Amino acid sequence: MTSRDGYQWTPAAGLCSGLPSTGVISPPTNLPPGSSHWDVVVVGAGYAGLTASRDACLAGLRVLLIEARDRIGGRSWSSNLDGYPFEMGGTWIHWGQPHVWREISRYQMRQEMSQSFDHSRGVNYFQLRTDHGSSTMTHADEDVLMATALEKVVNVDGALGRTIMPYPHDAFHDPEARQYDEISVQDRLDELSLSPEEGSAVEAFILLCSGGTLPTTSLFEFLHWWALCGYSYQGCMEYLASYKFRGGQSSFAIQFFREAQSTGRLSYVFQSPVQSIQDQGSQVTVTSRDGQTYSATRLVVTIPLNVLSSITFSPALDSQRITAMEIGHVNQTVKVHAEISNRDMRSWSGISYPFNKLLYAFGDGATPAGNTHIVCFGGAQNHIHPEANVEHTQQAVEAMSPGNMDITRLVFHNWSTDEFAQGAWFFPPPKLLSSSLDALRRRHGNVLFANSDWAVGWRSFIDGAIEEGTRAAKTVTDELRVLRDLPIPK
Amino acid sequence: MTSRDGYQWTPAAGLCSGLPSTGVISPPTNLPPGSSHWDVVVVGAGYAGLTASRDACLAGLRVLLIEARDRIGGRSWSSNLDGYPFEMGGTWIHWGQPHVWREISRYQMRQEMSQSFDHSRGVNYFQLRTDHGSSTMTHADEDVLMATALEKVVNVDGALGRTIMPYPHDAFHDPEARQYDEISVQDRLDELSLSPEEGSAVEAFILLCSGGTLPTTSLFEFLHWWALCGYSYQGCMEYLASYKFRGGQSSFAIQFFREAQSTGRLSYVFQSPVQSIQDQGSQVTVTSRDGQTYSATRLVVTIPLNVLSSITFSPALDSQRITAMEIGHVNQTVKVHAEISNRDMRSWSGISYPFNKLLYAFGDGATPAGNTHIVCFGGAQNHIHPEANVEHTQQAVEAMSPGNMDITRLVFHNWSTDEFAQGAWFFPPPKLLSSSLDALRRRHGNVLFANSDWAVGWRSFIDGAIEEGTRAAKTVTDELRVLRDLPIPK
Numbered sequence: 001m002t003s004r005d006g007y008q009w010t011p012a013a014g015l016c017s018g019l020p021s022t023g024v025i026s027p028p029t030n031l032p033p034g035s036s037h038w039d040v041v042v043v044g045a046g047y048a049g050l051t052a053s054r055d056a057c058l059a060g061l062r063v064l065l066i067e068a069r070d071r072i073g074g075r076s077w078s079s080n081l082d083g084y085p086f087e088m089g090g091t092w093i094h095w096g097q098p099h100v101w102r103e104i105s106r107y108q109m110r111q112e113m114s115q116s117f118d119h120s121r122g123v124n125y126f127q128l129r130t131d132h133g134s135s136t137m138t139h140a141d142e143d144v145l146m147a148t149a150l151e152k153v154v155n156v157d158g159a160l161g162r163t164i165m166p167y168p169h170d171a172f173h174d175p176e177a178r179q180y181d182e183i184s185v186q187d188r189l190d191e192l193s194l195s196p197e198e199g200s201a202v203e204a205f206i207l208l209c210s211g212g213t214l215p216t217t218s219l220f221e222f223l224h225w226w227a228l229c230g231y232s233y234q235g236c237m238e239y240l241a242s243y244k245f246r247g248g249q250s251s252f253a254i255q256f257f258r259e260a261q262s263t264g265r266l267s268y269v270f271q272s273p274v275q276s277i278q279d280q281g282s283q284v285t286v287t288s289r290d291g292q293t294y295s296a297t298r299l300v301v302t303i304p305l306n307v308l309s310s311i312t313f314s315p316a317l318d319s320q321r322i323t324a325m326e327i328g329h330v331n332q333t334v335k336v337h338a339e340i341s342n343r344d345m346r347s348w349s350g351i352s353y354p355f356n357k358l359l360y361a362f363g364d365g366a367t368p369a370g371n372t373h374i375v376c377f378g379g380a381q382n383h384i385h386p387e388a389n390v391e392h393t394q395q396a397v398e399a400m401s402p403g404n405m406d407i408t409r410l411v412f413h414n415w416s417t418d419e420f421a422q423g424a425w426f427f428p429p430p431k432l433l434s435s436s437l438d439a440l441r442r443r444h445g446n447v448l449f450a451n452s453d454w455a456v457g458w459r460s461f462i463d464g465a466i467e468e469g470t471r472a473a474k475t476v477t478d479e480l481r482v483l484r485d486l487p488i489p490k
Numbered sequence: 491m492t493s494r495d496g497y498q499w500t501p502a503a504g505l506c507s508g509l510p511s512t513g514v515i516s517p518p519t520n521l522p523p524g525s526s527h528w529d530v531v532v533v534g535a536g537y538a539g540l541t542a543s544r545d546a547c548l549a550g551l552r553v554l555l556i557e558a559r560d561r562i563g564g565r566s567w568s569s570n571l572d573g574y575p576f577e578m579g580g581t582w583i584h585w586g587q588p589h590v591w592r593e594i595s596r597y598q599m600r601q602e603m604s605q606s607f608d609h610s611r612g613v614n615y616f617q618l619r620t621d622h623g624s625s626t627m628t629h630a631d632e633d634v635l636m637a638t639a640l641e642k643v644v645n646v647d648g649a650l651g652r653t654i655m656p657y658p659h660d661a662f663h664d665p666e667a668r669q670y671d672e673i674s675v676q677d678r679l680d681e682l683s684l685s686p687e688e689g690s691a692v693e694a695f696i697l698l699c700s701g702g703t704l705p706t707t708s709l710f711e712f713l714h715w716w717a718l719c720g721y722s723y724q725g726c727m728e729y730l731a732s733y734k735f736r737g738g739q740s741s742f743a744i745q746f747f748r749e750a751q752s753t754g755r756l757s758y759v760f761q762s763p764v765q766s767i768q769d770q771g772s773q774v775t776v777t778s779r780d781g782q783t784y785s786a787t788r789l790v791v792t793i794p795l796n797v798l799s800s801i802t803f804s805p806a807l808d809s810q811r812i813t814a815m816e817i818g819h820v821n822q823t824v825k826v827h828a829e830i831s832n833r834d835m836r837s838w839s840g841i842s843y844p845f846n847k848l849l850y851a852f853g854d855g856a857t858p859a860g861n862t863h864i865v866c867f868g869g870a871q872n873h874i875h876p877e878a879n880v881e882h883t884q885q886a887v888e889a890m891s892p893g894n895m896d897i898t899r900l901v902f903h904n905w906s907t908d909e910f911a912q913g914a915w916f917f918p919p920p921k922l923l924s925s926s927l928d929a930l931r932r933r934h935g936n937v938l939f940a941n942s943d944w945a946v947g948w949r950s951f952i953d954g955a956i957e958e959g960t961r962a963a964k965t966v967t968d969e970l971r972v973l974r975d976l977p978i979p980k
Contacts, residue, residue, distance in 0.1 A: 096588075110657070169585050230725075467595055
C-alpha cells in the first residue's frame, strides 16, 4: 500500500510524493455501523497510541483508535523501495532502551537487528568541512575529536554529568540540575574555549540531536541525552545511531496494531483528523473534521506538542499547558536519504557546517542493488524544505563530500510542513521542561495525554512513546476496572 | 508477616530462622470452594510466575498461581529489619535491564532507587587479602586492577568481546561464540599470564558472578554477562551491584501480585509444593504434595532448573531437557549480610581469596541505627552453610577485614539447602547452554516453561525472569484467544 506521506526523487521519474509502506492501513476503517461508544478512544496511531490501544485491548477494553494519517507509526515509519527499508523518521533502537526492548523481546524480534555503521571496507574516513577549511581523518580520530569536545561541553560537574544527573530516568532527581535548563547550548559554548575543529564538530553533533539552533537547544536536555547514553560519546553513537530493524520501523509498529486487532476489540478510523474533544464528565466526545462523533469513558490523546493547539478542547486546557503549546519544541530536523552508486562510501561519515544546508551524514546501509545508502541531516539552522528545490537538496548532499555523491535516488519526509507533526522528535528550548513537564504529563478530566514529547526516560524517542502509551493504558485499565466493580446505580 | 525462609543472628537472640517480609501472602489461599479448572495454572510465584500470572489475568484469563513457599519472589525477596531492607537474593537493578525497567516505569517506581556504594566518607579503600599477602588501595586503583585483569580474560577477539558477541541479547548470533561455551574460565586463565594480584582479583570477581568454581564456570556465560554490562568493568559494577530498591525487592514483587489480584481473576495457593503434572491433551492437571488437583487449559512451570526433577511429568520430559536437569547449574552462592557498628566501613570493599570461606564484600548501606551494612559473598569454592556454624560464619566475615567487623547482626538465606531453589541464580558449567538452551525454552505439549535460568537476555537476573514470564503469558494469551474464537463443537 502507498501512503500519501513522503517523497522520492529519481533521475528517471523526478520528484514524486507518496511512498509505499507496510504501515498503511487499508481499508481505513473497520467501524461497525451504528457504533458510537467505546471504553476508550485513542487519538493518534504512533507508538504511544499503538501501545495504549494494544494494552487496553489486551485488558479487555473496547478501543477506538482514530488517526489523521493513512498509516500507523506517527513520526516513525519506513518505506521499502527496491527491497531496502528507508526510515523516514525515528530509526535507531538499542537494548538499553527498556520499553522498546521489552517489545522487541516480547515479539521475538531480537534477531531482526542490522547495523548502520560498517567500517569494514571502502573509504573508511571522516570528513570535516567547515568555514575554516576541510580535513579528513580516521574514524578513530573522529571519535577522539568528538569525545574530547563533547566531554568539555557536558562536564558541568567535573564528573561528565554523572554527579548532577545520576539517574537518567529521573533527570530532575538532583534539583541542582534545573539550572541547566535555564541556559542553552550556545550559552555553555560561550563559556568554553574549543578549538575551531572541536567547535564545528560539537556544534554539528548537538544540532544533529536537537534539530534546532544552538540558542534554542536546552543544555539540560542535551545533558539528559548524554546521561541516557551512559555518559560517553561511544554510548551516544551506540544508543542513537547504530542499530535498526532489518525490515524497517513499520515492521515493528505493525506488530502492535495486529495484536490489538487480534483481540477483536479494536475499532479504528484512519484518514480522519480530530477537530475537537469535549469532556462531558460522564463521557468524552471526539469530533472529527468530517463531523463524525465518537464517545468513550476515557480518552487518550497522543498528539505531539506542536500539534495540540489544532484541537479544540472543552473544557479548555489549563494555562500552563497552553503556554507550553505556544512555546512548542524546536526540532525542525531535515532528514534526507541519498542512494549513491559509490560503494566505497559505505564507511564514510562527514560534517559540513555551518555553511551547508545539511550538516551531518554517514553511510547507513547498502541496498540490494549494491549502492550505498547515505543518511543526511539538517535542521532549523540553515533550514530547507527538501522538496521545494530538489536541485538545491542534491547540492547540499553533494556538498557533504564533493565528488563522491553520485545520487541515484533521494527519499525524505518533510516533517516541518507535516501538519500532524509540525517538526521532528521533541527537543525543548531552555526553560520549557523545568516549567512545563509536569503540566504536560497531567490529565485533564477524563482526557489523558501520552506522547514521547513528555516522557520521563527516553523522551523524544520511540522508547518514550511506548513508555507513555503504557502509562496511559495502565491508568485507564485500572480506573475502568474499578468503575465496573461499582454496583450499577438503580 | 513472617516467612519461614531465612535466618537472623544477633548477639542477644542467637540464631533464629524465619524473617518478616511484605512478600508473605496470608491467608495462603483465596481458592473459591469447588473450583478446579482454570485457563492457566502458573507454578511458582517468583518474578517469572508473577509476570505470567499478572499478564494472563490482565488479558482476561482465569489464573491459578500455585507456590511451594509462603511468599512471593522466589530467589529474590527482602526482609525489613528495624527499618532496613535486607536483600536475601536477587537485589540489584538498572535501567539498562529492559524488562525490569519497563515495570519500574509502569509502576512509577523510578524514584524508589538507592545506591549501594557510597564512597563519600569513611575508610574509602579496597582491601585485597590473598594467600600471598594483604594490601589496601584506593577504589580508583581497585578499578584499574579489576578492569585490567578482566579485560585480559574477556579479550578473546581483540575487541573485548564486541566482535564475538555484538548483540548481548542474541549471544549466539555469531556461531563462533559457541567455542567459548566449550571451555571454562579456568581453561581461559590457564592461557593467560596474570600477576598474582590480578589473578586473585579476577578469580574472586568471576566467582562472585558464577557462585561456582573456576572449572565449572562457562567462559561463554561470563562473556555474555560482560557483553550485557556494556563490555566494561565499570559497566559490570553499574549494572550488577549499584542500584537497588529503597523498599527492598519485595516492595516491587508485590506490585505484580496486587495488580493480578485487582483483576478479580487470580486464584492462588501458597505453601503447596507441586508433586506431579499430567498433560492429558485437552487439559493439564497439577497435583500438589497434599493430594489436591488443579486443572487448566495451559500450564506455565517456572520452577528453576535445579528443582525441575522434583516434579513428575506425564508424559515424560524429553531426554535433552532431562540431561540438562541432571547436569544442573553450578551456582551455590552464599550471601551473608553483616550489620556492623563501624560507620566508616560504609565506603569499604574487599576480597579475601582463596583462603577464606567468603570471598567478596562491600559496604552496601547504612541502617537507621547508624550501622554499616556489609554484604558478603561466598560460593561453591570453599562452600559453607552459614547457619550450620554461626561462629565460623562470623569468622569468615571478620576475615574479610580483620579488626573492623564488629558484628551486631547477621542475616542470610541458605539457597543451597533450600529445596525450592537448590542453588542461587543460574550459572552454567561449560557445554550446558550450547547443548540445552533451546531444549529448556521449548514447550512440552500444553506445558510452557518460563524461568530466568533459560532467558535469552539477562539470563539469571530478575530481568530474565520477567522476560520469560512475559513470553509465556503472550503465548498462552495468543493461543487461548484463538481457541475461544473457534466455533463451539456440537
